[in-house]
Amino acid sequence: MLTxxxxxxxxxxxxxxxxxxxxxxxxxxTFKQLPExxxxxxxxxxxxxxxxxxxxxxxxxxxxKVEKLSQLKxxxxxxxxxxxxxxxxxxxxxxxxxxxxxxxxxxxDQLKGQGMDLQFKSxxxxxxxxxxxxxxxxxxxxMLIPIIASENHLNLKEVAVDLGIAMQIxxxxxDVFEDVQKYQRVYLPVDLMIEQHYTDEHVQTxxxxxxxxxxxxxxxxxxxxxxxxxxxxxxxxxxxSKRQVLSxxxxxxxxxxxxxxNGYQCFGKNNKVxxxxxxxxxxxxQMDVAN
Numbered sequence: 062m063l064t065x066x067x068x069x070x071x072x073x074x075x076x077x078x079x080x081x082x083x084x085x086x087x088x089x090x091t092f093k094q095l096p097e098x099x100x101x102x103x104x105x106x107x108x109x110x111x112x113x114x115x116x117x118x119x120x121x122x123x124x125x126k127v128e129k130l131s132q133l134k135x136x137x138x139x140x141x142x143x144x145x146x147x148x149x150x151x152x153x154x155x156x157x158x159x160x161x162x163x164x165x166x167x168x169x170d171q172l173k174g175q176g177m178d179l180q181f182k183s184x185x186x187x188x189x190x191x192x193x194x195x196x197x198x199x200x201x202x203x204m205l206i207p208i209i210a211s212e213n214h215l216n217l218k219e220v221a222v223d224l225g226i227a228m229q230i231x232x233x234x235x236d237v238f239e240d241v242q243k244y245q246r247v248y249l250p251v252d253l254m255i256e257q258h259y260t261d262e263h264v265q266t267x268x269x270x271x272x273x274x275x276x277x278x279x280x281x282x283x284x285x286x287x288x289x290x291x292x293x294x295x296x297x298x299x300x301x302s303k304r305q306v307l308s309x310x311x312x313x314x315x316x317x318x319x320x321x322x323n324g325y326q327c328f329g330k331n332n333k334v335x336x337x338x339x340x341x342x343x344x345x346x347q348m349d350v351a352n
Contacts, residue, residue, distance in 0.1 A: 070156055074101040076149035077108040084111055087339060091309045095209075096301050102161060102208045105153035110171060110201055112150065117175045118244070126179055134172050141165050162214065167203035170196050178246070186252045187283070190233075191226055193248075198229035209302035220294045227287035228313050230280055235316050237277070237327035238267040249276055269325045277325055281317050288314045295350075304350045311342045 081104050082089045092103045116129040136146055145151035157163060174196025184190040202221030206214040214221075233240070233248040240246045247264050254260070257272035264273075291310055295303055315334045323331055334342075 070152065073149040073153040073156075074104060077101070077104040077153050080104070080108040080111050087312055087334070088309060091305050091312065091343075094305050098160065099208050099302065101153070102157045103205060105150065105157050106201070106204045106208075108150050109154060109168065110204075113171055113175045117178045123179065127176075130172060130175055130179065134169070137165075137168055137172065157208075161207045161211065163207055164203065167200040171200040171204075174198075174200065178244075181244075181246050183247045184250050186250050190230070190248065190250050190280075194226040194229035194233075195222060198232075199223070199225035201225050209306050210298045212299065213297040217294060217297055220291055220297075223287040224291045224310060227284040227291070228310075230284040231313050231316050234277055234281055234284070235320055235327060235332045236329040237264070239328045239330075241265060241267070249280075253279065267327075274325055277320075277327075284317065285314065304346055307350060308343050308346045311346060312339055315339075315342060 078089075078101075081092075085107070088107065092100055094100075095103065113130070113133060116126055116133060119126075121129075136151065139145055140151055140154065145155055174193065177193055177196060184193055199222035202223075202225035203218060206217050206221040210217050210221075237247075237249065240248060241264055247261070249259075249264065253276045254264075257275050259270075259272040259276060262268075263270070288310055292307070295307055298306060312334055315338055316332055319332045319334055320327060326332075
């Protein structure tokens with residue numbers, strides 16, 4: 062069995078670290094501040110989720126994407142049986158499962174969420190949006206909670222799911238028009254669009270009007286309420302992880318205000334939180350946790 066000191070396992074974790082560093086610098090620099098064993102575990106989980114996401118969002122035919130997602134599920138099934146493939150991702154995840162009280166189900170649910178994007182249908186209502194958000198993001202919260210709340214993780218499952226849902230709704234609100242143009246996906250609930258007389262033509266032409274703002278702010282308020290509930294539960298997280306997870310949540314939450322300042326122009330590249338703002342968030346978070 063590989064140990065954390067083995068050169069092979071170090072190389073495996075280095076591989077996973079490069080994945081998160083390439084695709085999410087804000088998450089990388091936040092979670093890099095965790096104790097090394099916890100940081101490595103987060104990097105391995107992120108790499109799994111990134112590989113799952115890439116099977117859906119990269120270029121290629123629908124059939125090839127379905128095949129790649131099925132292959133990843135097959136590899137996860139092997140992993141569950143203790144027969145994982147000899148690759149950096151699976152060796153790193155085996156070490157994570159050996160060291161923490163991990164649950165395999167959220168990994169399967171994550172793959173189900175990616176499959177929902179392959180057979181995409183706009184959510185009918187808020188319940189549908191939150192269900193989708195659970196599968197693609199709430200699952201990530203469940204994957205991470207045994208690492209960053211090792212003593213209380215069983216009591217924090219709902220908090221972890223809600224934080225993931227808040228982050229996914231934030232993603233959706235940041236990228237509304239980009240998702241339409243790039244993937245032909247409209248994540249805004251159908252019933253809200255009907256209620257606000259915001260049509261498919263409006264969203265296809267990236268129209269920002271009062272109806273759109275009403276929908277956007279309604280969903281933003283739901284996300285912000287979930288961020289608030291998470292902060293109230295922070296005391297139950299491991300002392301060596303509180304600052305990092307709170308910083309990550311606050312940086313993500315800050316995206317909502319960036320979109321507002323940009324006049325609700327929901328194209329992801331335009332809505333990045335500035336380095337200066339991230340720095341200020343980290344500074345105030347350190348003070349809040351210390352107090």
